[in-house]
Amino acid sequence: MQKNYYLSSVLMIVLLLFNSNARGDSFDIxxxxxxxxxxxxxxxxxxxxxxxxxxxxxxxxxxxxxxxxxxxxxxxxxxxxxxxxxxxxxxxxxxxxxxxxxxxxxxxxxxxxxxxxxxxxxxxxxxxxxxxxxxxxxxxxxxxxxxxxxxxxxxxxxxxxxxxxxxxxxxxxxxxxxxxxxxxxxxxxxxxxxxxxxxxxxxxxxxxxxxxxxxxxxxxxxxxxxxxxxxxxxxxxxxxxxxxxxRRIVEFSLDELLYCPATPWDFKVNTEQYLLTEQLALGNTFTFDYWWEMGMEPTDFNCDFLWFNGAQWETFGWALNFDGSSDGWNTASFLVPSWAQGDTAQIRFQLFDWGQQTNPTIYLRNIVSNGTAPVPEPTTLLLFGTGLAGLSAAVGRRRRK
The missing domain is CATH 2.120.10.30 (TolB, C-terminal domain)
Known part of the structure; x- marks a missing residue:
């Protein structure tokens, strides 16, 4: 008999203001x-x-x-x-x-x-x-x-x-x-x-x-x-x-642009494209480097990593807090629950915006579990959400009878 578990993290963003997407002046050519x-x-x-x-x-x-x-x-x-x-x-x-x-x-x-x-x-x-x-x-x-x-x-x-x-x-x-x-x-x-x-x-x-x-x-x-x-x-x-x-000529000033990492990254995730990795062997820890970017800065962020126990969502007891856009690379690392260690999983990174027009983007690199790097399957998808970023994993375990 096989039992499926689901690992997930949810990023809740509290927005106090609304912001329209910046657009440079342009004309068609x-x-x-x-x-x-x-x-x-x-x-x-x-x-x-x-x-x-x-x-x-x-x-x-x-x-x-x-x-x-x-x-x-x-x-x-x-x-x-x-x-x-x-x-x-x-x-x-x-x-x-x-x-x-x-x-x-x-x-x-x-x-x-x-x-x-x-x-x-x-x-x-x-x-x-x-x-x-x-x-x-x-x-x-x-x-x-x-x-x-x-x-x-x-x-x-x-x-x-x-x-x-x-x-x-x-x-x-x-x-x-x-x-x-x-x-x-x-x-x-x-x-x-x-x-x-x-x-x-x-x-x-x-x-x-x-x-x-x-x-x-x-x-x-x-x-x-x-x-x-x-x-x-x-x-x-x-x-x-x-x-x-x-198509067109676009005029803009430098201060209209959002920063992104000055060094190369492996993956870019936004509201139109999520990242789904291939099967990853889970060890004791799961880590990745991230660079977070938004069109406006809310008062705070927090990211809770959750797993589905078959009946309800539960937390790992580990959280990742954001404060506006990143000014450098950060590393997230958390312990893999003992029941999932040794299994394989597909990790999914996904962002939602729910029309708040914050233009959220996460740049990722060095996604590993005890040194094992997954191979990505990037997929383009139009999504609708509000300040919500998800990291999920489908994990299959086989029980002995």
Missing amino acids: SSYRESGNLLGLAVDPITHNIFLTNGSDGQGRLLEFSPEGVLLNDTIVVRQNGNDVLSSAVMVDNGNLFVNVAYSDDWSSWDRRTIELSRDASTIFSDFDREPFTKGGDGLTYDQTTDHLLISSYADKMVFETTLEGVLVNSYGGFISSYYDIALDPFSGDLFAINNSDILHRYNKESSGNYTLTESFDLSSVGITRTPLALDIDRASGLFYLQESN
Whole structure:
């Protein structure tokens, strides 16, 4: 005869205030993606107009929008016979645009260059070959203090500093990922980077020359849910501009974003996605590292771990208390009841919000029971709840007759 037990933890959140989801200002660009990806974005710090480059229409279009999203200019950048792919872009202090371009006659071999052109694309002043120090997929930004360019190499996880004429000055490492685009904050001097996730990374340059990841931010806190493709920072206002998956341009400030772990995590759980692990052999203890994030901070949290004894829920006598969003990794550890030790279980982490719009998220890593790490089966599910997070486990035990 087999008897099933259920282990569960419930996080009760008391909310005294209501909060709406933060959303950055935005305008739609999906109708302008007629024949290719819009891969580059540059902001004019004087007029605050926004320039986009078309990445794959074979002619290299440059589009200019007002800050409100009105199309002001749609120009073809004429280079040479063959296919032109324009990607990352930035405007420098002299008012000219620098754009990363790749040329190909047959779409198989590529000549990667960076060009300097007038803001109306009527004049190309210069270009240089960036192939010697990058291997494609390059982000581009401008350092106003040195009048230099910073070019990120997607393949190398490196950033290269060059003069405006393309002379290599320095190269920097220390990046944890490959990035689609980068932007230098003129006020802090920090470098911001995006890749194919909803996370914005912030790097600080050390005295040694390399960059160190200092903070990460959740872009979904300003409504960005699809892949970010291009990034720039207005050097006058400090506002961020991001091109989201060829759909829209989103404007936001850094203080609108929620923090998330600056170091890698294994799993992310929110109201739309829960985590269900594969079978885990239970030892004496169950532990995991967590980082908790919310759109607003209630007065307190508490998390009770419960198990179902076949008739009612009972506690383990162990609780986890939260106080607003985390400012660092914490480790939760509790004893597995003796009756469950030696059994196997599937652990489920699940969050509910019940329309309170607190945007709760838990980042998890190092989920173990006496050193055994489970393999995840992440599942997307739309849930409705109120301040409730659940950790549950279905445990099967076999009794001897």
